[in-house]
Amino acid sequence: MIMPPTSIDRFGIEPPAEGRPAPARASGWSHWVPIRTLAERHRPLILDHLLKMDAEDRHLRFGVTTSDDQIRRYVASIDFEHDEVFGIFDRRLRLIAVAHLAYPPPRDPADKRPIVVEFGVTVLPEARGKGYGNRLFQHSILHARNRGVHALFIHALTENAAMLKIAAKAGATLEYDGPDAEAWLKLPSDTVRTHLDETLRSGAAELNYRAKVQAGRLRRVFSRWLG
Numbered sequence: 539m540i541m542p543p544t545s546i547d548r549f550g551i552e553p554p555a556e557g558r559p560a561p562a563r564a565s566g567w568s569h570w571v572p573i574r575t576l577a578e579r580h581r582p583l584i585l586d587h588l589l590k591m592d593a594e595d596r597h598l599r600f601g602v603t604t605s606d607d608q609i610r611r612y613v614a615s616i617d618f619e620h621d622e623v624f625g626i627f628d629r630r631l632r633l634i635a636v637a638h639l640a641y642p643p644p645r646d647p648a649d650k651r652p653i654v655v656e657f658g659v660t661v662l663p664e665a666r667g668k669g670y671g672n673r674l675f676q677h678s679i680l681h682a683r684n685r686g687v688h689a690l691f692i693h694a695l696t697e698n699a700a701m702l703k704i705a706a707k708a709g710a711t712l713e714y715d716g717p718d719a720e721a722w723l724k725l726p727s728d729t730v731r732t733h734l735d736e737t738l739r740s741g742a743a744e745l746n747y748r749a750k751v752q753a754g755r756l757r758r759v760f761s762r763w764l765g
């Protein structure tokens with residue numbers, strides 16, 4: 539059974555207390571990593587990315603043994619209009635990390651229940667340990683705040699030290715139930731700064747991507763010249 543924290547609010551989230559990490563905030567610009575918002579046209583790339591995950595990574599990501607067909611169905615079901623999907627590309631334009639923020643179905647504006655979104659992430663094995671998982675989490679927090687989300691939720695396995703560390707560092711409350719763990723992160727409201735941050739980061743990431751595309755073209759031209 540999940541053991542609830544000693545004092546939880548109506549979101550099931552423990553209030554900040556002394557000694558606990560500060561509530562999540564938009565991270566600064568130091569060590570900036572370009573993160574793009576992915577769209578319908580990226581579906582095949584997302585599928586390729588996920589199919590590269592081995593059985594253990596799929597188990598960590600989805601909580602169950604996941605076949606190629608199940609991954610295909612999952613990717614086909616992503617609703618890019620409603621949810622948000624973020625990606626990190628390396629300089630060769632490979633999609634090395636993907637995060638999916640799954641929003642609840644649209645509601646009546648009069649419905650005042652808290653809005654909770656689920657976060658899921660994968661980083662290619664060779665790109666791990668460089669902070670991309672953490673960056674995607676911070677980026678998702680920023681976007682979720684700007685859309686009036688009250689809390690982020692992550693379902694992870696207890697053995698998933700990296701994911702739980704990312705969540706705990708952001709100030710999430712962790713609840714354990716045997717092999718399963720849940721992380722809940724209550725989000726502060728949006729501010730002018732969080733909206734400005736999102737706009738600047740998205741613009742900079744698009745410029746960075748176009749520069750990589752251009753660099754790739756030049757590389758190909760040069761390699762053709764060189765024979």
Ligand SMILES: CC(C)(COP(=O)(O)OP(=O)(O)OC[C@H]1O[C@@H](n2cnc3c(N)ncnc32)[C@H](O)[C@@H]1OP(=O)(O)O)[C@@H](O)C(=O)NCCC(=O)NCCS
Nearest residue numbers: 598599658659660661666667668669670671672699700701
């Ligand atoms: C979980 C995952 C996304 C982490 O990505 P990542 O880019 O390697 O994570 P980061 O580099 O941002 O590391 C985050 C923290 O975890 C720590 N960490 C990384 N791998 C770890 C490991 N195997 N054991 C313990 N801690 C680990 C890092 O040191 C870092 O802590 P720090 O900030 O104090 O240095 C990646 O391992 C992954 O794709 N796993 C398979 C899918 C999955 O588990 N998804 C999460 C469930 S939704």
